[in-house]
Amino acid sequence: MDFFFVFFLFGLLIGSFLNVLVYRLKDAETLLGRSFCRKCKHQIRWYDNIPLISFVLLRGECRDCQEKISWQYPVLECVTGLLFGLVGFFFFDPLVTASYTETVWLLITISSILVVAVYDMRHMEIPMVMLFVSAFFTFLFLLETFFSFPEPFFSSRLFFGLSGGLVVSGFFFLLVWMSHETWMGFGDVWLGLLCGLIVGLPLVLPMLTLSFGIGAIVGLTLIAWGKKGMKSQMPFAPFLVFGTLLILFLPKIFPVLSQFLFV
Ligand SMILES: [Zn+2]
Numbered sequence: 001m002d003f004f005f006v007f008f009l010f011g012l013l014i015g016s017f018l019n020v021l022v023y024r025l026k027d028a029e030t031l032l033g034r035s036f037c038r039k040c041k042h043q044i045r046w047y048d049n050i051p052l053i054s055f056v057l058l059r060g061e062c063r064d065c066q067e068k069i070s071w072q073y074p075v076l077e078c079v080t081g082l083l084f085g086l087v088g089f090f091f092f093d094p095l096v097t098a099s100y101t102e103t104v105w106l107l108i109t110i111s112s113i114l115v116v117a118v119y120d121m122r123h124m125e126i127p128m129v130m131l132f133v134s135a136f137f138t139f140l141f142l143l144e145t146f147f148s149f150p151e152p153f154f155s156s157r158l159f160f161g162l163s164g165g166l167v168v169s170g171f172f173f174l175l176v177w178m179s180h181e182t183w184m185g186f187g188d189v190w191l192g193l194l195c196g197l198i199v200g201l202p203l204v205l206p207m208l209t210l211s212f213g214i215g216a217i218v219g220l221t222l223i224a225w226g227k228k229g230m231k232s233q234m235p236f237a238p239f240l241v242f243g244t245l246l247i248l249f250l251p252k253i254f255p256v257l258s259q260f261l262f263v
Contacts, residue, residue: 003088011084012051014111015077022072022118025127040065051077076118083110083245090252098148105141106248109134109198113241116191120237126187135194142197160200168196168204184236191237195244203247211236211243 023038024031035044042064048054055074062069087106093099112134119127138161146158153159172192175183196204215236222228 003092004085007088007092008081008085011081012077014084014107015080015114016049016051016073018080018111018115018118019073019076021115021130022076022122025115025119025129026123037062037064037067039067051081072118072122076114080111080114083114083249086249086252090249101141101144105137108137110245110248113195113198113244117238117241120187120235124233124235126185126191126237128187128190131190131194135197138194138197157200160202161197164199164201164204165193165196167201168208169193171208188236188240191240195240198244199247207243207247209243210246211239214242215239 020031020035023029035049036042037044040062042062045063048058048063052074055069058069060069060071061067084107087103087110091099091106092103112130115130116126116134119125119130142158142161146153146156149156169189169192172184172189176186176189195207199207215234218239219228219234222232222234228234
């Protein structure tokens with residue numbers, strides 16, 4: 001429990017940076033520079049830039065022009081904080097050296113796929129640079145794991161990761177090709193490769209089931225509410241990312257349930 005809170009606070013800070021990424025990657029702006037209001041261009045004062053707290057104190061409005069601040073800011077900060085907290089709680093053990101690499105890998109992975117999900121919701125496009133960053137670190141982590149534990153290649157996490165990536169991206173490629181990019185786009189094929197690499201072979205099946213299942217429920221609900229028509233485009237990345245996160249955390253949160261689901 002002790003590490004939940006530290007990781008949660010760290011996650012809030014990182015979440016605030018991820019919000020910046022979602023906007024600035026789109027317009028290829030510098031990632032450094034001070035933040036400014038998207039409408040009135042006023043620089044954000046440092047005390048108005050505190051994750052979560054500033055949004056509440058400002059009641060979700062810019063101090064200078066009263067423009068509404070997007071809900072994306074506090075929500076992404078909260079979600080990043082919670083997920084980082086869960087990593088600290090379930091994965092990080094200061095006494096186990098191997099848990100350090102896994103923790104760092106998980107924090108990088110969670111951050112990048114969250115940016116992919118939010119970016120896709122906002123811009124209907126997959127930010128390829130985040131996929132590359134995440135795939136690079138995931139591959140590095142799998143290699144590191146492979147060389148630290150003496151095990152045959154064909155029963156290693158590296159092998160299951162690579163084959164998981166191939167299965168998911170191959171399946172998505174077929175969907176894109178058969179539907180002429182109407183069901184999903186080529187960006188999703190690359191994201192599928194990454195998510196398959198992250199969760200690995202047997203787990204890609206429950207991961208896909210959860211992603212498509214939740215996607216279908218949300219899609220049908222939006223249609224029933226009249227928010228979307230039958231032909232509306234819906235970004236798929238958020239569901240795939242959600243499914244991947246569930247697979248990463250569910251077995252830790254509900255160890256008994258996962259014995260039935262995954263083994
Ligand atoms: Zn403003």
